[in-house]
Amino acid sequence: MALPAQDPRVTAARDLDAVAAPTGRPLEIACDESGSEGLKLIGGSTDVFAHASVSIDLAAAEACISRVRVDARSPANEVKASVVLRERNRRVLEWLLGPSGPLHGRAHVHLTEKVFHLVTALVDYLAELRGPVTSVLPQRRQALARALYREGPAELGPERWRDLLETFNDLARAQARDGTTAQAARAIPHLDPLFPAISAAVDHWASAGRPVSIVHDQQVSLTPERVRQAIGSSGLGAHGNGTAGHRVATLRLVDSQTDPRVQVADFLAGAARRIASEELNGRGDAVLTALLRPYLDSGSIWGDPASWARLDPSQESP
Numbered sequence: 001m002a003l004p005a006q007d008p009r010v011t012a013a014r015d016l017d018a019v020a021a022p023t024g025r026p027l028e029i030a031c032d033e034s035g036s037e038g039l040k041l042i043g044g045s046t047d048v049f050a051h052a053s054v055s056i057d058l059a060a061a062e063a064c065i066s067r068v069r070v071d072a073r074s075p076a077n078e079v080k081a082s083v084v085l086r087e088r089n090r091r092v093l094e095w096l097l098g099p100s101g102p103l104h105g106r107a108h109v110h111l112t113e114k115v116f117h118l119v120t121a122l123v124d125y126l127a128e129l130r131g132p133v134t135s136v137l138p139q140r141r142q143a144l145a146r147a148l149y150r151e152g153p154a155e156l157g158p159e160r161w162r163d164l165l166e167t168f169n170d171l172a173r174a175q176a177r178d179g180t181t182a183q184a185a186r187a188i189p190h191l192d193p194l195f196p197a198i199s200a201a202v203d204h205w206a207s208a209g210r211p212v213s214i215v216h217d218q219q220v221s222l223t224p225e226r227v228r229q230a231i232g233s234s235g236l237g238a239h240g241n242g243t244a245g246h247r248v249a250t251l252r253l254v255d256s257q258t259d260p261r262v263q264v265a266d267f268l269a270g271a272a273r274r275i276a277s278e279e280l281n282g283r284g285d286a287v288l289t290a291l292l293r294p295y296l297d298s299g300s301i302w303g304d305p306a307s308w309a310r311l312d313p314s315q316e317s318p
Contacts, residue, residue, distance in 0.1 A: 026249035029054065030061075030259060032265035034049070034050045034270040034274075039169070039188065041165075049111070050112075051201065051269060056264065058259075060102055068083065068267070081268075081269065084096060084270070097271065108200075109295045109296050112196070113302045118168070119145050119149045123141050125172070194222070198216075200297050203299075216251060217262050217266070272296075280304055289310055293313050295313075298314055
């Protein structure tokens, strides 16, 4: 849900500076997501969250939108991802994702399989009950999460497994809603898939040592405190390198209607979520999956091995 432009959280986040000042001219990326349902990770309408970031200029974004509008015969002022996802617009989607399209080599997608993300959060929560979560190595927590994700449904049965996850999700959401400001801010980046996705985008685009400026579609959860929690100087990048905060110059929240680059990111995020969800549910389209694969982050939060074997970007030839 977008915040109104006058909301003070938008104003504050729009001018948010990173804790550590990066050096060099920043690379500006535009971002949007698909599948966000806040902290509700199970029992919602989507099972995959996708976050897309693009590095294209305004002219290229406007040209992309114009072509999509013409080819898809869409009269809308703001063309949304749902337009390119219609079956009759299949060739538009294939062009958008394909090697001759406007995004090839200039876009990145981080996926989150929501149930696996929730299981990972549950493992972290249980680890915290025994002491600081940092005392359990990230690799160990990941191994435990994958084992629980794999064996939980068989051990408990589908209904009890779902009850367990729904109960934990409700508990975590209540903690985020009712805790102190610091506790709530910590709980929300821990559970909301948007924050690891932003960190992954920073890891990707700043990999050459260049700082990143983020232009992001308005989101309720993107308050300054929560962004600092996720990518501040004490935050970790997607690969646990602890440097993401040092590579963010600014973060601005915009209305997607005012920035065509964010609209293009919406195309990609929506397509990625749909394609990945179809793979997760055994209905994958081999052609579309192959077109999406080069954009995907190898560190995406994904637990299902069968579908990831088809999505895995490491399958791509160098």
